[in-house]
Amino acid sequence: MLTTQIAETRYDDTEMEKAVIFRELVPEIPSTTYATFGLYKYPAKFIPQVIAYALRTYSQPGMSVFDPFAGYGTVGTVARLYGNNYELWDLNPLLKYFHSVSVMRPVKLDSVGLVRDMRTYEKHFEPDWSNLAYWYPENFLPMLHKAWGFYHSLEDGELKSILLIPLIKATRYFSYNDEKRQKLSRSPIARKRTDRLECHDWQDIFFGQILTGISQVLASLEEYQALEPNETVKATVRAGINGLSSELSQNHDILITSPPYLQAQEYIRASKMDLFWLGYSETEIKELSKKEFPYQQVPIIPIHSPTYYNCLTDIKEPHMAQLFEQYFCGVLGTLSHVQANISKYLLLFVGSATIRTKPIPLDHIFMEHFEALGWKHEVTLVDTIVARTMFFYDKNPATQSRDRRMSTESLVVLSKT
Numbered sequence: 001m002l003t004t005q006i007a008e009t010r011y012d013d014t015e016m017e018k019a020v021i022f023r024e025l026v027p028e029i030p031s032t033t034y035a036t037f038g039l040y041k042y043p044a045k046f047i048p049q050v051i052a053y054a055l056r057t058y059s060q061p062g063m064s065v066f067d068p069f070a071g072y073g074t075v076g077t078v079a080r081l082y083g084n085n086y087e088l089w090d091l092n093p094l095l096k097y098f099h100s101v102s103v104m105r106p107v108k109l110d111s112v113g114l115v116r117d118m119r120t121y122e123k124h125f126e127p128d129w130s131n132l133a134y135w136y137p138e139n140f141l142p143m144l145h146k147a148w149g150f151y152h153s154l155e156d157g158e159l160k161s162i163l164l165i166p167l168i169k170a171t172r173y174f175s176y177n178d179e180k181r182q183k184l185s186r187s188p189i190a191r192k193r194t195d196r197l198e199c200h201d202w203q204d205i206f207f208g209q210i211l212t213g214i215s216q217v218l219a220s221l222e223e224y225q226a227l228e229p230n231e232t233v234k235a236t237v238r239a240g241i242n243g244l245s246s247e248l249s250q251n252h253d254i255l256i257t258s259p260p261y262l263q264a265q266e267y268i269r270a271s272k273m274d275l276f277w278l279g280y281s282e283t284e285i286k287e288l289s290k291k292e293f294p295y296q297q298v299p300i301i302p303i304h305s306p307t308y309y310n311c312l313t314d315i316k317e318p319h320m321a322q323l324f325e326q327y328f329c330g331v332l333g334t335l336s337h338v339q340a341n342i343s344k345y346l347l348l349f350v351g352s353a354t355i356r357t358k359p360i361p362l363d364h365i366f367m368e369h370f371e372a373l374g375w376k377h378e379v380t381l382v383d384t385i386v387a388r389t390m391f392f393y394d395k396n397p398a399t400q401s402r403d404r405r406m407s408t409e410s411l412v413v414l415s416k417t
């Protein structure tokens with residue numbers, strides 16, 4: 001359990017906004033990619049220090065925390081370090097896979113033997129993916145079918161969990177997908193990479209990457225263990241569910257989440273290559289995409305924020321206004337529904353966003369809405385992002401100027417009155 005005490009960081013009640021650098025407030029976690037936090041670059045992942053700071057400041061061991069948009073599952077991984085029970089939800093089925101490996105106990109494993117067995121495995125796994133050939137050089141496909149055949153032949157358990165992230169990463173590296181973009185997209189740079197691979201002993205490179213990946217996973221599990229996670233906390237993980245139509249099975253003390261972003265995010269599209277290889281069908285993935293906020297068609301609900309209506313009036317393009325409404329009705333609809341089961345704090349980590357260069361103060365809209373529902377705004381902590389993989393459009397489609405959609409992120413702290 002993390003117990004290091006540092007200088008008191010609570011703020012004067014009259015100061016409603018405060019600039020902070022979360023990384024510096026939590027020296028117990030030495031970097032944003034420490035332990036299992038950096039095993040996979042999930043888009044717009046929480047840095048662990050934000051949650052560590054929040055739990056250290058607002059929770060006690062034994063309290064329970066809930067994240068309805070859990071993504072990679074960072075809230076659960078940190079909650080164990082502070083002795084908090086937790087419940088995680090996400091539309092993306094990957095949550096279940098990533099979280100289970102992130103909190104595993106270290107294991108001893110003959111990784112060379114495992115990779116040798118994988119390399120000689122003969123049975124194919126065929127993903128239900130009509131566009132498969134568009135994404136990979138033909139030469140690589142038989143190797144990928146067999147490697148995933150081996151993965152699917154394993155029984156659910158530690159071995160399979162440890163193998164997954166290295167296999168996902170190598171499978172992406174051997175595709176035409178541009179690694180630098182969060183969304184799945186082909187590019188000349190990716191094409192050059194696969195052309196280069198084809199000139200070498202690419203089978204050696206592929207299985208070498210998996211072997212290295214396994215060592216990285218094992219080392220990260222040791223690091224996580226050194227942070228002394230509590231093994232007895234109660235955890236509930238529900239992946240592949242739509243937050244808007246889901247019910248909490250129990251009450252929680254604290255809700256902490258970073259909701260989907262208003263624009264330029266497509267988590268399911270970014271994950272679909274991994275989901276196909278994991279065995280999700282084309283129909284299942286399409287259905288998931290339709291439920292993602294802000295693309296899900298949702299009923300209009302009252303948003304208790306004058307700032308929201310001011311922004312909406314200013315948006316002239318009907319399709320942008322519709323996206324804006326769908327976003328808030330989906331995200332605030334989900335949060336408004338579950339807040340009734342939260343007894344102490346709502347901690348909402350939101351970015352700043354723009355629509356056609358007009359700033360949308362998400363933190364303010366969220367704050368106004370929850371104040372109207374009876375929550376008290378304690379403080380907003382504004383973090384300056386130093387190094388973060390965020391989604392940016394290179395060019396704003398309307399203005400053709402370079403568009404900085406996110407520069408700061410804020411933790412809005414609301415307490416139950």
Ligand SMILES: C[S@@+](CC[C@H](N)C(=O)[O-])C[C@H]1O[C@@H](n2cnc3c(N)ncnc32)[C@H](O)[C@@H]1O
Binds near residue numbers: 043068075267
């Ligand atoms: C900003 S990310 C959360 C990242 C997370 N904090 C982490 O540390 O990885 C927002 C998440 O909302 C999820 N999401 C989008 N629409 C959803 C919906 N309708 N129901 C549940 N989750 C949804 C996305 O899949 C994405 O993982």
